[in-house]
Amino acid sequence: MAVGHSVDPARWRAMFDQAMARIAGRFRRVEPRATARAFVLGLLSGVERKNCWQLAEQAGHDRPGAMQRLLRSARWDADEVRDEVRSYVLDHLGGDGVLIVDETGFLKKGLRSAGVQRQYTGTAGRIENAQVGVFLAYASPRGRALIDRRLYLPEHTWCRDPDRRSGSGVPEQVEFSTKPRLALQMIEAALDAGCSSSWVTGDEVYGQDPQLRSGLEARGIGYVLAVACTTKVRINENRTVVQADTLADSLPRDAWHRQSAGAGAKGPRYYDWAWVQTGADKNRCLLIRRNPVTDELAFYLCWSPGEVALSALVRVAGTRWCIEECFQAAKGQVGLDHYQVRHWTSWHRHITLAMLALAFLAAVAVSAAPDRSTDPNRPVHSSDPIDLTIPEIRHLIGRLFRPSTTPPHRLLAWSIWRRLHQAQARRAHYRRRLTSHLDT
Template sequence: MAAGHSVDPARWRMMFGQVMARIAGRFGRVEPRATARAYLLGLLSGVERKNCWQLAEQAGHVRPGPMQRLLRYARWDADAVRDDLRAYAVDHLDADGAVLIVDETGFVKKGHASAGVQRQYTGTAGRIENFQVGVFLAYATERGRALIDRRLYLPEQSWCTDPGRRREAGIPEAVQFATKPRLAAEMITAALDAGISAAWVTGDEAYGQDPHLRLALEARGIGYVLAVACSTRVRINQGRTLVRADTVAGRLPATAWQRHSAGHGAKGPRHYDWAWVHIGTGSHRHLLIRRNRTTGELAFYLCWSPTAVTLAELVRVAGTRWSIEECFQAAKSQVGLDHYQVRHWTSWHRHITLAMLALAFLAAVAADAAPDRHHPARSNDPISLTVPEIRHLLAAVFHPLAAMPTARLLHWSAWRRQHQATARRSHYRRRLGEPAG
């Protein structure tokens, strides 16, 4: 390996061994433990569809039976592995200013037998489709982000009150109907009880509109920046009258707006105009308003913190919410989060947990390979290793005979990242209005 190169196959193999050592005790027998290792390696491979059949072929099995048994019948606790995954992500990504993010994503399914499936709306497709919906919790810091918990949403009418359907899908009797914000609150509580240190929670309107979730966070002393609808009514200047959020925004003077970046996107800083207004009776409760500098479109957030904070800090947390969307995209495109072909409650949780663990491993490798934050990058440096790039390079790490020679693989990785760095600089100059010279 070239000196100074951030790709270190020996270290990556060691890190994967550490992942397996962390979860090994969750499998009582050597056979499912070995199959779990093969399953994870398959999720990290370049296999086109990461279902049991193709993962078994990738692993060199003669039939998919062992993979299918791992998800359905083998004796192991997916929630215990989830606990290990959560601790692993924090160990490798922990940094000041950590944010917990809640959101949901849909899994398109045919038929009606898969646990929790029904025709329902999800933002994944922006329309009503035949979906399973999972509610997820992500952990995000400046070092990276990862999905650390999951709940399968069980619709009340079509599933919770149908014993026969529940029995066929293997849904435990103890599982009853819970709203998506309640599922989010359960995951946040579990993370905090496990000792995760996070100062903030953020999420979209589906969660920001729920007063029970906001009260639960305040009771735990955890600050939040939660999106709400423009019709949300707030109390201004401790007055008795409640005023719509969009009405409040319309009354603000020009001097109330400040330009801040909500974080870096693919094409540069995401600059918006921001304003904040003190609401309610508490000293640390605000309505945060974001205005698109081009279209004038507004977005609104209810904010609370146990101590005084700056507008810039609230903007930072609001901008972090998009990290979970990036997690969903990476989990589905890189480690097959939505590639499963299972119907059973247990099988869904097992596949999703292993896919989340594979994603957390990629995030840990990316954080480990990142340049020293105390030494600023030079203008001609390639971009840091990304999760997709690492997943691509793992072909040479775990399957060296099936991949192109390592030197050639590294050459193309360096070329891609240098090209991406050049494109990024061009986008940044255009976004910031700087001269190209």
């Protein structure tokens, strides 16, 4: 086949069967196992909103009950499936990979969804009523995918409110953990499961936490973690304490080196980089990035178990953006944020199945990539298409895996069911509001 055109529907179906076979043993009964398969197929489909209602209709079910039971009451452990997702990603994408930690917000109305409160989320860029999930991604030259998740549970509004916890199904053993602590838990779990990554990266939320940094050092894992410009570091033999942005301003011109932080949508991302030793050995430093156009600065605390080149630190720092791409693909392609659940268990189950769908797309992208090893000197012509992207693969799978056309009577039955359910909900809302008005 021509470069970029390795689309093989039969092979993709076989890969999907293999992915689902990996988690099949985590379901004790055949019914939830079959529903889980239909659920993931629905996440890979082109339905507009990937909630239980639309996924059930896509699967040909008469009602959403089976999908809802899968997320709420069926007997299966989302953490066991998460372990299989992580193993699947490492099998297909493993090799010189970097672990990346970050959080993302899920905007929600009301007060009952587990972990919801008014809090800052980068999803909205402001304080909103939202849930926040902390995620771990794995990125290698072959691809990237999410491999773990933790729902952040605020300390005062949730951890110390037993009634609220009970109402949303938060397990008794779940205690308050900061976001960096949740990140360290996921990193340690990945390492214990056999992940051979040598590096971790993350933004300022994680770089500013000394316990996370010391935990990584104790495991012998190098890190390149972003920190604020006001961070103070010790330099030179006298151990002088200097603020990061002040140190950057004092560096001579020859301290800066222009290097690419990796390929972006518009080509290599070139920045000017400088590094300053901040420890007794050469394994600890402050890495500084400067935008050559705007002069905007970014700072990273770095440590490695052995001496490394500047280019290695630059590569890891540039990899951090891969998790943002994972969030974009997970939300835009497989409905990571399309859920309509409030329960702790339901949140973890939906998120885990969405992670599996994203991991499958990443594996397909690897298998569909053209093999240039047979002719590495072959020039890339302007007429060659780009390699298959995650959105394009999801679009093709949505068409290639689509079931036969739904008969009109089934479409009408779903329309009637939805409108009856919405009428019932409207009456309940009106009744509640009227009662509240009369009480006041």
